Amino acid sequence: MELHVVINGRKDLAGQLYNQLRSAIESGRLAAGTQLPPSRLLAEQLGISRKTISDTYAQLTYENFLTGVIGKGTFVNTRPAKAQPKQSHTQLASAEVIESWRNLPVFLRHPTLEGSLRYDFIGGATSKGQFPQDDWRRCTAHALRQIAGSKGFYSLPEGLPALRNAIARHIAFSRGVNCQDEDVVVCNGAQQALDLISRVMTRPGSIVAMEDPGYPPARLLFGSHGATVVGVPVDAEGIQVDKIPDGTRLIYVTPSHQFPLGIAMSQARRAALLERARELGAIIIEDDYDSEFRYEGRPTDSLQSMDEHGIVAYVGTFSKTLLPELRLGYMILPPAILDAVVRAKQLTDLHTSTLPQWALAKFIAEGCLLKHIRRCHTIYAGRRERLLSRVAGDLAPWLEAIPSTAGFHMTLRCKTPIDMPLLVELAKKVEVGLYPIEPFYYQQTPQAGLLMGFGAIETLDIDTALDRLRDLLQQVA
Structure with a gap:
């Protein structure tokens, strides 16, 4: 791939080359660590003398924009990118439309690996370990x-x-x-x-x-x-x-x-x-x-x-x-x-x-999808049963399950008043991801409850997570 440099005419060739390379490095277009073409190759590409290329590389090296590595070549040095003032969206003719998109709420975004919790009841996600x-x-x-x-x-x-x-x-x-x-x-x-x-x-x-x-x-x-x-x-x-x-x-x-x-x-x-x-x-x-x-x-x-x-x-x-x-x-x-x-x-x-x-x-x-669904069905059925057992047992004073026969999430309705935002925040501190159902309501009066996805949480983790949920409910309910 050729380095993008444009030479106009035959005047001040070194100056044109110097200014374009320096601008590309300062703006970040040429990222740190990028190897520049050898002087002979770039000279052939641009149709100018090799000495002009070598002198320009030497000047940029002296100014710490480039660095030479013996036996390997010339590379862009690590430098802070020069901040260029960018136009704000409020200055555009479409500012109102852009603002309406910027203000849209974000729903059901899955966490990154770094932001994920140890015990997460997120809906719409599956255990990657089950993937064939x-x-x-x-x-x-x-x-x-x-x-x-x-x-x-x-x-x-x-x-x-x-x-x-x-x-x-x-x-x-x-x-x-x-x-x-x-x-x-x-x-x-x-x-x-x-x-x-x-x-x-x-x-x-x-x-x-x-x-x-x-x-x-x-x-x-x-x-x-x-x-x-x-x-x-x-x-x-x-x-x-x-x-x-x-x-x-x-x-x-x-x-x-x-x-x-x-x-x-x-x-x-x-x-x-x-x-x-x-x-x-x-x-x-x-x-x-x-x-x-x-x-x-x-x-x-x-x-x-x-x-x-x-x-x-x-x-x-x-x-x-x-x-x-x-x-x-x-x-x-x-x-x-x-x-x-x-x-x-x-x-x-x-x-x-x-x-x-x-x-x-x-x-x-080849039947791989049906085989995978059957295998996952057995796993999800076990997780569902464990969750229902706990809701009918030690979680019963606070929560009840809405009848559901399919999928890999269920909704638990609150039986007593619960400070749901506080519960969610406290749960995060003990590595449990909880998701209230109130944000899913639009024009109807919201009911309090939790959407409990059991596709992503491992079966052996469910009891540990629900033990922590029970302890938190005793504090906030």
């Missing part, structure tokens, strides 16, 4: 071979045919979803799926109805598109359909494992929701984020499998079953919006990275 590294490594090697044999063109915005086929077969088997390969669109996690559907379904002022309490990133995303988000209350059967307002264009629900409460929507409520959406001419987004893990009772049908009118967009993710870092999700779209969403995706990112797509297609086709 050997199987995935083999599938990734297969993916590299597929890419090596390709022509190097951009791929399809809707995803690789092999992966779309694997997804269609998998969710038909595991969730009873009624779809063909051409209904599947691969995306970068469920959040991109929500973004793309919202882009083609809403305009500023459009009404979007969603469960309240509900998933804050979805609410914030819909709002960022200018939609008017209406929080619809949830009862023991799910979203209260009769309170979905007229004029609604989009309805977002989590029927199989309501987020964050964990309840499953009843069959009667599902039928009523489908009828209400048909009356409104609205599309329902069914976010089926973790219902592949079911522990008791009969499996519930997906809302999409009950849809006879093509009004349900089914959204799934592999972040919960595999790893969040993969950023792979999918949509099963009704014909009415399929083409529009595919075009929106092409404008957004052209297509999802093909390397993980090839790997995941083989991973699913």
Whole structure:
């Protein structure tokens, strides 16, 4: 790679070279430790004499911008970067728009490795130790071979045919979803799926109805598109359909494992929701984020499998079953919006990275995903039982579990008044991560409770963490 230096004309060649190199070093564009080209090579590149290059290097070395290492070459010295005044966002014509984005709250951000706690009940995260590294490594090697044999063109915005086929077969088997390969669109996690559907379904002022309490990133995303988000209350059967307002264009629900409460929507409520959406001419987004893990009772049908009118967009993710870092999700779209969403995706990112797509297609086709889900199901079932046992035992004076039969989080409702912010802060001091449910409420009156994820905490750590929680509850309740 050539060093970016521009020489104009034939006057003051040394001065031009000196000023450009010094400016690049002071600004940090040439980072400390960067090796500069040998004088002979740079002279050929710029079409000037080698002596000019050598003299400039010598001057910059004398001024401590460069350093020479015998037998290795000339390197940029370590220096503090020169601070350049940058324009503030308040000085831009789009200051108001930028400020609105800067003021958005941050929800459900996972901690970095350095900021993680020893015993963390965070939701939406899995134990990385359960991930089948050997199987995935083999599938990734297969993916590299597929890419090596390709022509190097951009791929399809809707995803690789092999992966779309694997997804269609998998969710038909595991969730009873009624779809063909051409209904599947691969995306970068469920959040991109929500973004793309919202882009083609809403305009500023459009009404979007969603469960309240509900998933804050979805609410914030819909709002960022200018939609008017209406929080619809949830009862023991799910979203209260009769309170979905007229004029609604989009309805977002989590029927199989309501987020964050964990309840499953009843069959009667599902039928009523489908009828209400048909009356409104609205599309329902069914976010089926973790219902592949079911522990008791009969499996519930997906809302999409009950849809006879093509009004349900089914959204799934592999972040919960595999790893969040993969950023792979999918949509099963009704014909009415399929083409529009595919075009929106092409404008957004052209297509999802093909390397993980090839790997995941083989991973699913060979049965590795189902094997992994079964193995994790056994582990999560044990953690869930341990958590329920403790809540029914020594934690019973303060907390009760909301009935939940799927996923890998449950919600505990407070039975007595608890200073929740104080509890959370005290828990951090003893290395326990707790997450109140109050921030998940939007327009409804919040209830006090805790969202207890058991996907990331190790089974043997649960009792130790709950012992510390019990001791803290005795102090603050």
